Amino acid sequence: MKPLLKTIRSVSVRTESQLPALSARRLSAVFHNEGRPNIVLADISFDIFPGQLICLIGPSGCGKTTLLSMIAGFLKPTGGEIHVNGRPVSRPGPDRCVVFQQDALFPWLTVEENIAFGLKRRSRNRKESRQAVTRILDLVGLLPFRNYLPDAISGGMKQRVALARVLVLRPEILLMDEPFGALDAQSREDMQDLLLELWGKLKPTIFFVTHDLSEAIVLADRIMLMDKAPGRIVSDIAVNLPRPRKRESDQFHLLYKTIRQRF
Amino acid sequence: MIIPATVLGVWTVVGTVGIAPAYLLPSPVAIVKSAYLYFAGNPDQGPFAGRFFNDVGVSLLRVGLGFFLASLLGLPLGIMSGRVPVIHQLLSGSINAVRAVPGISWLPLALVWFGIGLKTTVFLVALAAFFPIYLNAASGARQVNPIWLQSGAMMGVDSLRGTFLILIPAAMPQLITGLRLGLGISWAYLVLGELTGVPDGIGAVIMDARMAGRIDMIMVGIILIALIGRLSDKLLVAGLRMFSKSARRMK
Numbered sequence: 411m412k413p414l415l416k417t418i419r420s421v422s423v424r425t426e427s428q429l430p431a432l433s434a435r436r437l438s439a440v441f442h443n444e445g446r447p448n449i450v451l452a453d454i455s456f457d458i459f460p461g462q463l464i465c466l467i468g469p470s471g472c473g474k475t476t477l478l479s480m481i482a483g484f485l486k487p488t489g490g491e492i493h494v495n496g497r498p499v500s501r502p503g504p505d506r507c508v509v510f511q512q513d514a515l516f517p518w519l520t521v522e523e524n525i526a527f528g529l530k531r532r533s534r535n536r537k538e539s540r541q542a543v544t545r546i547l548d549l550v551g552l553l554p555f556r557n558y559l560p561d562a563i564s565g566g567m568k569q570r571v572a573l574a575r576v577l578v579l580r581p582e583i584l585l586m587d588e589p590f591g592a593l594d595a596q597s598r599e600d601m602q603d604l605l606l607e608l609w610g611k612l613k614p615t616i617f618f619v620t621h622d623l624s625e626a627i628v629l630a631d632r633i634m635l636m637d638k639a640p641g642r643i644v645s646d647i648a649v650n651l652p653r654p655r656k657r658e659s660d661q662f663h664l665l666y667k668t669i670r671q672r673f
Numbered sequence: 674m675i676i677p678a679t680v681l682g683v684w685t686v687v688g689t690v691g692i693a694p695a696y697l698l699p700s701p702v703a704i705v706k707s708a709y710l711y712f713a714g715n716p717d718q719g720p721f722a723g724r725f726f727n728d729v730g731v732s733l734l735r736v737g738l739g740f741f742l743a744s745l746l747g748l749p750l751g752i753m754s755g756r757v758p759v760i761h762q763l764l765s766g767s768i769n770a771v772r773a774v775p776g777i778s779w780l781p782l783a784l785v786w787f788g789i790g791l792k793t794t795v796f797l798v799a800l801a802a803f804f805p806i807y808l809n810a811a812s813g814a815r816q817v818n819p820i821w822l823q824s825g826a827m828m829g830v831d832s833l834r835g836t837f838l839i840l841i842p843a844a845m846p847q848l849i850t851g852l853r854l855g856l857g858i859s860w861a862y863l864v865l866g867e868l869t870g871v872p873d874g875i876g877a878v879i880m881d882a883r884m885a886g887r888i889d890m891i892m893v894g895i896i897l898i899a900l901i902g903r904l905s906d907k908l909l910v911a912g913l914r915m916f917s918k919s920a921r922r923m924k
């Protein structure tokens with residue numbers, strides 16, 4: 411049991427001297443259905459530090475997408491505050507980019523044009539942009555498909571493009587909402603490996619929503635567990651399994667079982 | 674190809690066997706002859722000879738102006754009303770009321786306002802073409818996948834640029850549908866406007882031919898409208914494809 415105690419450790423107080431990359435304070439979200447209030451999120455607070463990969467896991471309908479939309483700036487919290495590197499979040503912006511659950515590419519643009527889209531808004535230097543796009547195309551393994559339209563590539567490849575088009579903007583926080591949920595098992599594992607590889611190279615802070623515990627254990631530095639009605643964070647677990655993690659290892663299964671018992 | 678060929682065959686037989694007299698149903702050969710004279714004849718070869726280029730030019734100008742005005746108003750108003758609920762509420766009541774009035778009943782009013790000629794025809798064409806353009810633009814803009822707009826916002830696109838970079842390309846298939854319907858209706862209302870006694874235009878040819886009992890020229894006029902209508906539709910689609918990636922790439 412000793413090694414396990416070392417791998418699972420509730421994160422009550424973080425003592426990092428760093429400024430959190432993302433901090434949420436007493437967030438709440440209330441929707442109104444025909445006049446009746448529906449409390450979707452209640453009193454959510456957490457800090458995420460630069461370069462961390464956090465997985466948020468919880469049952470369907472507990473408010474994961476709602477929380478992510480508020481961080482992205484698509485949705486105003488009913489109460490509470492969100493800060494990114496000390497700045498309050500008020501609207502969407504390229505410092506917080508989302509990889510959505512469903513296909514969100516522009517179908518009238520090629521793979522390459524989709525990836526260059528955000529960069530074009532920002533940088534005047536065309537040559538530099540092209541180089542950045544080529545580099546990221548290479549990193550996600552899509553160089554041969556740069557001129558394809560999204561309709562002509564597979565679901566897994568579309569999510570690679572979705573990942574590339576935001577990574578190329580070098581966001582401070584990468585928000586991912588069950589991005590691999592719709593893929594078959596093999597592509598999902600490939601995508602998880604790819605994400606870890608990219609995370610190792612580019613070191614973005616990642617806030618990753620999933621309802622798949624194995625996925626969370628493969629990826630996360632830290633897993634936040636949510637429960638529903640109202641959505642709240644019920645535990646916050648540091649995952650200290652050594653990387654690269656083997657999905658078949660005993661440690662992996664033990665950790666899986668232990669966390670499983672909590673929800 | 675089968676149906677037109679059959680119609681042509683039956684038509685020729687009916688004419689030659691004498692079921693229908695030639696002054697009611699001229700033979701295809703007679704019509705081709707009239708069409709040729711109309712196209713390439715000299716004015717001394719008959720009342721319609723050589724009028725083609727002037728008539729088509731004038732009609733194209735009227736349709737073009739009317740369709741252009743309809744698009745100029747219909748596209749932006751439609752897109753705004755599809756995205757901004759307040760604008761939709763402001764516009765939809767009055768637009769539906771105006772739309773409920775059959776287009777033809779505007780004719781007397783247009784004649785009083787604008788007199789016989791260019792303005793009346795352009796007015797009728799613009800009015801009729803406006804509705805399909807507006808309605809399709811509105812529904813196209815309304816149905817744009819919200820995730821595309823969110824994607825744009827997070828990649829740093831403000832709403833003005835988002836309109837041109839995301840909203841319009843995303844709604845393009847429906848914008849095209851509206852424009853094509855609008856152009857089709859434009860030709861119908863062109864003929865209506867030109868039936869009112871203007872001296873030139875394809876509609877005027879049809880009207881003059883009726884007065885003169887020239888069934889052959891009525892048919893030439895009808896066929897001409899059909900051909901130019903088709904051609905203008907093809908040109909419209911080709912033009913849109915040339916200038917918009919989304920028109921080229923989305924179904």
Ligand SMILES: Nc1ncnc2c1ncn2[C@@H]1O[C@H](COP(=O)(O)OP(=O)(O)O)[C@@H](O)[C@H]1O
Pocket residue numbers: 441442448450469470471472473474475476477
């Ligand atoms: N725009 C909205 N209006 C009203 N209710 C909403 C809205 N968005 C989400 N909800 C409600 O919030 C709850 C959580 O939804 P969501 O955040 O999508 O959950 P999850 O992503 O965890 O599956 C659901 O019960 C849903 O009905």
Ligand SMILES: [Mg+2]
Pocket residue numbers: 474475476587
């Ligand atoms: Mg969700």
